[in-house]
Amino acid sequence: MNSRILIVGAGPVGLVASCLLVDAGIPVTLVEAASELPHDLRASTFHPPTLDMLERFGVVDSMIAQGLKCPTWQFRDRREGVVATFELDRLKGETNHCYRLQCEQWRLGDMLHERLKGQSDLAEIRFSTKASAVRQTAAGVELDVVGPDGTAETLKGAFCIGADGIGSVVRKSIGAAFDGLTIPEIFLTLSTTFDFREAMPDIANIAYLSDPTEWFVLIRTARVWRALFPVDPTLSDAEVTSPERGEKLLQGAAPRSQPYEVLHRTAYRVHERVASSYLSGRLLIAGDAAHVNNPLGGMGLNGGIHDAFNLTEKLIAVVQGAPLETLSRYERQRRKVALDVVQQTTLRNRAILNTREPAARQAYYDDLRRTVDDPAAHKGYLMRTSMIQSLRDVATIE
Secondary structure, three states: OOOOEEEEOOOHHHHHHHHHHHHOOOOEEEEOOOOOOOOOOOOOEEOHHHHHHHHHHOOHHHHHHHOEEEOEEEEEEOOOEEEEEEEHHHHEOOEOOOOEEEOOHHHHHHHHHHHHHOOOOOEEEEOOOEEEEEEEEOOEEEEEEEOOOOOEEEEEEOEEEEOOOOOOHHHHHHOOOOOEEEEEEEEEEEEEOOOHHHOOOOOOOEEEEEOOOOOEEEEEOOOOEEEEEEEOOOOOHHHHOOHHHHHHHHHHHOOOOOOOOEEEEEEEEEEEEEOOOOEEOOEEEOHHHOEEOOOOOOHHHHHHHHHHHHHHHHHHHHHOOOOHHHHHHHHHHHHHHHHHHHHHHHHHHHHHHHOOOHHHHHHHHHHHHHHHHOHHHHHHHHHHHOOHHHHHHHOOOO
């Protein structure tokens, strides 16, 4: 039987899965609808265990050189200032990386792409190739694609991994439901050269600023600060992304006499959804194809990479002779994380930021302060929010 693995989507999840399979000597064909890897400002937060995983590819030192280590992060009240500062050095002994790393995800994508190009005997990469349908046959899987010249073709392989995002063709072929909700606000992200430490000297590189009427998030990268604001969803796209709106929001966050220099602005709707199934026979999904969530906590990118490591471990075993049922453990483990950890954490973060009832806000703040002041609780909180604990917990699920 053809042992080639077909992978749809050349984002970080698809690229990580491809590298892991190729390293195991398994040929892959990676198809991507775009003409090249995007260099847009999507996710940028890498959690400690994700960096531990990526070490095997020899890319982490370069990521650190191009990024920014963030050893602390904060919850703040927009008016009162710091509520709680979490210190990731309390994770010593649990990880090789006691910090969050701010490094745009496209930088990792470029490194993994170069790595695959150096293994062309096993890795075939097809850009400008759109997947339209996938099905299982007696001999494996067939993936219908349309190439850059409009020519239709059917690729054949042993398995197909869908890392093709929220509109996943592979998920639809599995027949999985994608139930959940759409967050009512539109999220507007603005990248500015202004250093918010000038306005808030005690701000951490990652700060969540709570407010009953307009919360926001500030994240420092190696080159810019990124500010995320919730915006009225009834506004048109042009109104949401207008320079005037961006200026008003930034001036509200930190008033200054000069206008803000904004290098990038992106508006997007946010969903909280988990697929009802992560696999059907030889068809599998991972990353945003399997689960999507709001960005508060940086869990989407990291969870997707964790999916790729978990899935390929089982898939390599099956290719080497383990029973096909081995793959079902991937679904049991990673779907539980998406439901019980990723969604619950991101929803709680959003609740803390925009709760309007004063008593509830105070209760959140008191709980955060108690957690920070208790060494065991502080570390436990970091173990959960850095995603170390979830990796250890699901390892026990058979």
